[in-house]
Amino acid sequence: MRKLFAILGALMRNPQGALGLVLFLLLLALVVLGPVLAPADPESFNYGARFAAPSLEFPLGTDWYGRDLLSRVMSGARSTVLLALLATGIGTVAGALIGVLSGYLGGGADEVVMRLNDAVMAIPGLLFALMIIAVLGSSSINAVIAIGIAQTPGMARVARSVTLQVRALDYVSAARARGEPTSWIVLAEILPNTIAPIIVEATIRVAFAVMTLATLSFLGLGAQPPSPEWGLMIAEARSHLFRSPWPIIVPGAAIALVAVTFNLLGDGLRDVLNPRSGGH
């Protein structure tokens, strides 16, 4: 716990990290309280105020049904951000387990696992996710699984390279000399010491997950109507493209802001947790 506060303190002294952390906390509040804080009902139609520009009544304007865009974007934070975190969580846990185990075992097993891993990484991320969706069908949760699986090989690679560094350290040799079982060494000695770099990598990957999730929904392969998922909001706005730019700008800016948040937080954490990598 003390260590956590120390990291948070260091993060606040780093300009990128501080900005990222503040935005992240605001985002967290929005995810938890979004639907409560929303000034209007995100689903209620106002036919008198279709395609309205931002005003006092509708701070970010309205869409083609006259629905309040601010309220829609606020209540959509949950579906976009939480699902992106879940997707990254799946990819991180799976990738870390594969990478740490492969790196620890070394030798032929490592060679085989990493060659396969490289081959899977040869499939571009979005394409891989699309193929998984083709198997599972289009829905939010399938999009989350697809992104999680697509992120696994990259994460495994990062986890493995960290493991190789940790494995060479004396305390691991000591554990081995004491005769500790492999599973114990991996879980208790190696995994905890690879966590910092893995968290940095995972944080930046949340930004990718948010963008990919929105992209899949935009392509009609993720969230389905009437969800206020941000990518889907833009997809639906395409039928009314030239009437008003606000139904596109508002969710688009929300996606970019969330991605910026996690990029800043990830860069800040990298500087704090690994000062040698340099902050440029």
Add this chain to the structure above:
Amino acid sequence: MSVTFLIRRLFYLVLTAIVVSMIVFGVTQVLPANAAQMILGEYATEEALAVLNARLGLDEPAVVQYWHWLSGALTGDFGTSLRTSQPVAPVIMEAFGRSALLAGFSLGLVVLISIPLGAVAALRRGRATDLAVSFVSYLGVSLPEFVLATLLLVWLAGPSVGLFPASGYISFLVDPLDALHHIALPVITLTIILTAHISRMVRSEMVDTLGSDFVRAARLRGLSRRRVIVNHALRNSLLPAITVIALDVGYLIGGVIVVEEVFSFPGLGRQLILAIQNRDLPMLQAGALVMAMTYAVANLLADLAYAALDKRIQFE
């Protein structure tokens, strides 16, 4: 660059191709509905399904099916589309050509813009130019292609401005100017997004190189600023840039899929999305395989270029 390195790298390419083809083929094996069912519809009789299954070879073991598909793919036969009943290969080849044009234009522009941009930002590190470049590229990295594409569509192709057509494709063989006009918006979208990615990397490499001992040594030897920057710093930052650009071909392929969808550009990405929506398996397999192999070959070329240019690296 030694012969063994070349052979080893080619071996990895073949290995990658095999694994990718297995994954792509594996998709058909786990799909809930089978192809015969999709062709005949949900009211097909058991006998009709069995006959069609036998005709399509779907009653054979997965390994045999895979072998049929792979040997066909190697000779350029990707089967028949379930949606249009036309052979898949010509459709995919034509779409690939268009997508390659789109990607090629974008990649060319990206290299021309992002390398000088990243270098200038690194040279003016911490000053207004650097901050502006860094800020804009940070934004570009955080903006999904479909958002930028849709915004550009609204602003530049809308009825009030009408600078570019909103969608479609004209062949360069028919009318080069009109073709350029049609391809402009997709290319601009991809160029902006990729420039953001690559100029960030070039900047970071250049900052590292500028701080390195040999650049300092060159400065201390009294070489002109221009020579230090161009001959020493820039040249050594370009090597990692090659790798970064090759890796970004992966993003580019994702971007192409999205941008083609937004601008109704009839390329490989559009065929792929269409295939997924219609569960058109042969088309999906062929499209995915061609895309993944393009990426694998791009990475191979980058590795070879890197090895050829960097005398320090002796791949055994």
